[in-house]
Amino acid sequence: MADKPIEYIAGGVAEGMTLEDIAKKHGVDISIINKQIKMGIEVEHEHSPDDGVAEEISKDHLFESPFYYSYLEEMEEELEEHLEEDIKRGMTEEEEEKKKPKKKATMAQVIEFLKLNPNPKDDDVHEWAKENGFEIHGLEALFYKLASDHVKAMEKEKKDSMDSEELKNDTIKRLFG
Numbered sequence: 001m002a003d004k005p006i007e008y009i010a011g012g013v014a015e016g017m018t019l020e021d022i023a024k025k026h027g028v029d030i031s032i033i034n035k036q037i038k039m040g041i042e043v044e045h046e047h048s049p050d051d052g053v054a055e056e057i058s059k060d061h062l063f064e065s066p067f068y069y070s071y072l073e074e075m076e077e078e079l080e081e082h083l084e085e086d087i088k089r090g091m092t093e094e095e096e097e098k099k100k101p102k103k104k105a106t107m108a109q110v111i112e113f114l115k116l117n118p119n120p121k122d123d124d125v126h127e128w129a130k131e132n133g134f135e136i137h138g139l140e141a142l143f144y145k146l147a148s149d150h151v152k153a154m155e156k157e158k159k160d161s162m163d164s165e166e167l168k169n170d171t172i173k174r175l176f177g
Helices: 019-026 030-044 051-064 068-089 093-099 107-116 122-132 136-176
Strands: none
Touching: 019 030, 019 051, 030 051, 030 068, 051 068, 051 136, 107 122, 107 136, 122 136
């Protein structure tokens, strides 16, 4: 059995699952999931440059549908095909509201939100963004950066702890032979 993957973002729907687990869930061949995960990592780099974070986001989407990124690609192609027609037709008031410039959240605001809402659900984050007029993709990028920084700090702390233990053992050997 494959080792459980490292979790960069707590609480995703595919938490603790391997790509094989996701393929089994949907009853599809692993080659389909492997192709989709490659597409997904490329797409999700818009949220984080970290491959681990991008893969974890991709796995959550593949948990929902084994063809998520193929569907996304088709949808984006369709949007591009109809863009000129949509511009000529004009936007609805709701579409115009969505196009209004959004504020960018700061890291301090995100940290304060997390203090008040530890381990928030995705819907909670989106609702907070909407209430405050924050641009969601930029906000998500801040969350992913915080998660990546936290994992890196944990890895450094573990390494430093191991280095400290080795130094202690070496000192004891030198002092007491």
